[in-house]
Amino acid sequence: MDKTKNHGAGQLGTSKVAEPVSLGSVPVANAVARSLRERIQSNVLQPGEWLREARLCREFGVGRSVARRALRILGEDGLVDIEENRGARVSATTVEEVFDLYEIRAALYGLAVRVACMRASDAEIANYLADIDQLLEAAGEEQPAERIIALSEKIFSAMAGHASADAQKMISSVRRKTRFHYSYVALAINAQAAGPYEHWRKVRAALVARDAEQASQSARNILYFMQGEVARIMLSRGSRPLASAAAAP
Amino acid sequence: MDKTKNHGAGQLGTSKVAEPVSLGSVPVANAVARSLRERIQSNVLQPGEWLREARLCREFGVGRSVARRALRILGEDGLVDIEENRGARVSATTVEEVFDLYEIRAALYGLAVRVACMRASDAEIANYLADIDQLLEAAGEEQPAERIIALSEKIFSAMAGHASADAQKMISSVRRKTRFHYSYVALAINAQAAGPYEHWRKVRAALVARDAEQASQSARNILYFMQGEVARIMLSRGSRPLASAAAAP
DNA sequence: CTCAAGAAAATATTCAACAATAATGATCAT
DNA sequence: ATGATCATTATTGTTGAATATTTTCTTGAG
Incomplete structure (x- = not known):
């Protein structure tokens, strides 16, 4: 040629x-x-x-x-x-795929929170509590959705550190895949004032009580909430692609 | 050379x-x-x-x-x-790794059962109920552990069919990795007469009620049960490797 | 118009050469 | 003797080309 x-x-x-x-x-x-x-x-x-x-x-x-x-x-x-x-x-990317991606995220983040609650030292738990407080505070101040996303991901990432190498690989894999839809997540967070914060508070309480099952369940509920919101937003916009937002840490 | x-x-x-x-x-x-x-x-x-x-x-x-x-x-x-x-x-293979593998299995099988409970048709649910009945029956007849394992895996695999392609890939990946430890699973099942069957009954009931969260929770409990038993067996045997048992379907 | 056979295009696999990295051992100063 | 530095060697990582296989397109007979 x-x-x-x-x-x-x-x-x-x-x-x-x-x-x-x-x-x-x-x-x-x-x-x-x-x-x-x-x-x-x-x-x-x-x-x-x-x-x-x-x-x-x-x-x-x-x-x-x-x-x-x-x-x-x-x-x-x-x-x-x-x-x-x-x-x-x-x-x-179809709405169905993003929806299913959140199903996976819920399962794996639930795992991360569960093992963190069981395996973290008291000092580490205290750090997680502080991080969650920071998140809730940012939510109260209505800071930009990108910051909320970043804080959430930071907490989940840290907790995933307690999981096995295999689990961490799966988690980062699904995180790579969802990174490109964070613009929708941002919209979802902004649209819904209540947000997933009630679930975060339950995660916090469960961490204090070292109730791994409860913490895991509440963590999953955070993701299920996001799943519903993101799907709703995507459908209402005809699910056409958006410019990608800034990625998480 | x-x-x-x-x-x-x-x-x-x-x-x-x-x-x-x-x-x-x-x-x-x-x-x-x-x-x-x-x-x-x-x-x-x-x-x-x-x-x-x-x-x-x-x-x-x-x-x-x-x-x-x-x-x-x-x-x-x-x-x-x-x-x-x-x-x-x-x-x-360390005991810790196998233990963590069951953590992943619990999360992903929980996902499979959840989506199956939400998405399966009434006819498919009926099939799952029949499969579970068959499993419980086999357990009652004290059939070889390999058969119990095969039946369980068959049910989970079928349910995973309702999950996304990504989820199915993860599930088969973790299944490949655990296949080589089924000999321990067999020992665990034989050792513990009670087995995970109470959890299976709860899965069954939840499927009938179409209660996805309950079905998922009980499915995870099956895996957590196996996790504990397998770890116990491995530790008691000094976790030295065993000849591999016949693999699942 | 349908179907089959062959040609063309594209991907899948494998290999061999080259580059980069980590382990080894030798040399030399102290 | 001991320890550090540096060359040597063994081993893996990367890449492009050759070959094999699969799919798709074309063409022509019925």
């Missing part, structure tokens, strides 16, 4: 090498994945569109191994659907 | 190509992984032993790509620990 024409619509990049791909010491595939991620989230690449390996090789000037690996990374993130022997295409 | 001497102790195989690796149409890496799996479970390869890529290449007569992939597969199954830039070694 020749030097290619890069003016047409639907092109992957605006120039042959779309990004410096400067990450020299870090695997190149990550850089390619990152670049594609941006274009998927900014809707330059539209849902359903095929991501051909050969095309990626040309556009990024890399071999098929890295193009292939980049697609797998995006597949893990849920940004592309990989069909066996057929290729990868930009995935359209 | 030359044709190699295959008589020494600590060799990976008894001949250069340890298994026909006949699976022509199926990825060769799976065959290699299967072969290694057997030798790990039969303790021919002992915990802590390094699995060198170059060695595997020689022993199985394959390229480094497939050796590498085989090790990754075993890593997913939890049979080897892969250390960055250092290699893969046969993992020693």
Whole structure:
């Protein structure tokens, strides 16, 4: 092929090498994945569109191994659907999928809170209580939803530290996948003044009492609440994609 | 290197190509992984032993790509620990790890039962009730523990069918990892006459009432029960490895 | 119009070469 | 002798090309 024409619509990049791909010491595939991620989230690449390996090789000037690996990374993130022997295409996020993602989050965050309640030292529990107080305070001051999200995720992440390596891997996996829908979460939090705070208070009380089952149940309820709200918001907006919000820590 | 001497102790195989690796149409890496799996479970390869890529290449007569992939597969199954830039070694399964595995199983099976209770049709619920009756009946007849395990897993698998693709992937992943400890499960079931059957009855009742939270809670309790029993058995036996039992469906 | 056979296109797998990293051992100053 | 520094070596990580397999498209006969 020749030097290619890069003016047409639907092109992957605006120039042959779309990004410096400067990450020299870090695997190149990550850089390619990152670049594609941006274009998927900014809707330059539209849902359903095929991501051909050969095309990626040309556009990024890399071999098929890295193009292939980049697609797998995006597949893990849920940004592309990989069909066996057929290729990868930009995935359209449906309300159902986001809904189901919260089902998983509820199960795994419930696990995290349960083991934290059982295994954390008294000092660690005290820290969690302080964090929750901070969260409730921020909620009372009606601080931006992004801050609420960040605080919540920080608490859950810390608690997940008490879980096994396998569990932590699953949790960070599902967190990667939901990161791209936080804009909806923000809307949900802003829309509903009551919010999930009553559940947070119950988590707090259960931590004090070291009642792992109760803490876990209340944590799950936080996620079920968010599940309902996010689904409601997505449906009312016709579930069309939004620009992605700032990600959590 | 030359044709190699295959008589020494600590060799990976008894001949250069340890298994026909006949699976022509199926990825060769799976065959290699299967072969290694057997030798790990039969303790021919002992915990802590390094699995060198170059060695595997020689022993199985394959390229480094497939050796590498085989090790990754075993890593997913939890049979080897892969250390960055250092290699893969046969993992020693600790009681703590098995214990934590049941924590994950409880969370994910709880999810499966919850969504099944919410989403299954009346006919499907009826099937689940019948399956549970069959399980309870088998328990009453004191049938072999393997059968109890198989029936339980069958029910959970069917219910997991109502969950999202992501959730199903996680469930089958954790199932793969626990498959190798079913021998302990069998012992646990045989040792404890009461068993988890009271919890199963509660799951049944909750399904009838379509009470998803209660069904989920009772399902988790089944796993927490098994968690305690398996840990107890492993500790009492010094947690030394057992020959693996027949796997579930 | 339907269906089957073959050609074309795309992905899947494997390998071999090169790069980067961690372990080993030798050398030298103290 | 001891300890630190640095070259050497063994081992894994990464990548591009070659080959195999699968899917899709085309074409032509009935």
